[in-house]
Amino acid sequence: MLITDPQATASTGNQSGARAKEIHNFINGEYVPGQRWFEKRSPLNNAVIAKVAEAGRAEVDAAVAAAQAALKGAWGRMSLAQRVEVLYAVADGINRRFDDFLAAEVEDTGKPMSLARHVDIPRGAANFKIFADVVKNVPTEFFEMPTPDGVGAINYAMRRPVGVVGVICPWNLPLLLMTWKVGPALACGNTVVVKPSEETPQTAALLGEVMNAAGVPRGVYNVVHGFGPNSTGEFLTTHRGINAITFTGETRTGAAIMKAAADGARPVSLEMGGKNAAIVFADCDFDAAIEGTLRSCFANCGQVCLGTERVYVERPIFDRFVSALKKGAEGMQLGRPEDPATGMGPLISQEHRDKVLSYYKKAVEAGATVVAGGGVPDMPDALKGGAWVQPTIWTGLGDDSVIAREEIFGPCVLVMPFDSEEEVIRRANDNDYGLATAIWTTNLSRAHRVAGAIEVGIAWVNSWFLRDLRTPFGGAKQSGIGREGGVHSLEFYTELKNVCIKL
């Protein structure tokens, strides 16, 4: 695969062999270094796996200028049909290089290969196809109106790209979440400057090769690596050549980006944090609820924005549910990504592990009962330096505890009993966040009632992470601003223009 191939030094800018692998910025169709380098370390064992080129103001300027030029150049002149063909070629290109993307994503994140193979990479490719199809098929509106002279006028709407879109991404599902924004942005005719998370630079860089091979004109897709404040992220979001900013990450970061976007009154789309509840009624399909809750709490080591960190269980099945969840958590195998038996990988970094472990400590200090986990697992010597934590279950704390209120973003969950539907709706809603919920019940009327009453952007009934990409995706309250997905992405990535013609 190109990123790790010792012979491959040219197009990706990656150089391996005796020297550390290098990950370069991708600007105007070429790989370029930055102002300085930072280290990317493996979550598995903390070994340095690459040095990454940090883009300074000069590289951000160059990327924005390239994106602006591409809008006026070949990309801007392409017909919709041509653009759709190119985006199909990008999707095919990702699938053709599937193993390269898989290896890069797994190396950056440490996540199980089975997960990345079924979720991250296929969705990365699908995001280009689905939005090409949406843009190709969605009509706009038309109105006839009378005029005083009796002749009349007609109105029709047309969609135009917003321009250069800044795309700021997190590390938990790097390719999937980045293409979730780049796919619709390009389908709508925009150009992009992407800043991947400093923790996961590889797949965004690799996508540059696919873009070139697919015939995407230079400057349409640009990647600048680096950090947030006083670094690439801030240089990009404050850059006045950026016409709109789409962001996925923590709520605090989203607020900082919103402030930056206020200068120039530029639109933002923000997909932010969560403290998602699962609600398990006594009439649920018990095994399905356990299986779904184990996934929603522990998939990707708990690092999924839609993941569950609070579970409300109706009292008659509380003890049985907690013991089944404990059995599932304790049976989860932690290990290397390529081992098919691995159910959970490490957290993304030592820094994030410190944060998660600080909550493990706070839970105990607050008087939680540690039902499962609660600490650092004993890993083999080769993995001892990694960012490993145990899947953890607590009981014994209430809604006011810090564990029930703040997003931890680790493989941990607080399980609490409830007695009535009204009570659980009130308690689930009593939180600053409002991203997603999972409701487990076989009572159809109740399912509709609770789904309607919960203050979230996404309510699942008897499922979790089941995603039809045509549906709206986003958060209520402090979990987000705006919706992306299907036609909803067009609201952000296009300007809707009305043309009024007096006949």
Ligand code: NAD
């Ligand atoms: P983060 O907010 O720390 O970082 C996200 C990105 O923002 C990174 O690329 C970072 O470098 C950049 N950044 C940080 N400060 C910045 C600044 N001042 N200006 C510009 N850019 C800046 O988030 P993270 O730790 O990478 O990701 C985890 C968070 O993302 C969790 O809160 C999770 O819930 C959230 N998330 C939300 C969704 C969603 O769809 N709602 C999806 C995935 C993750």
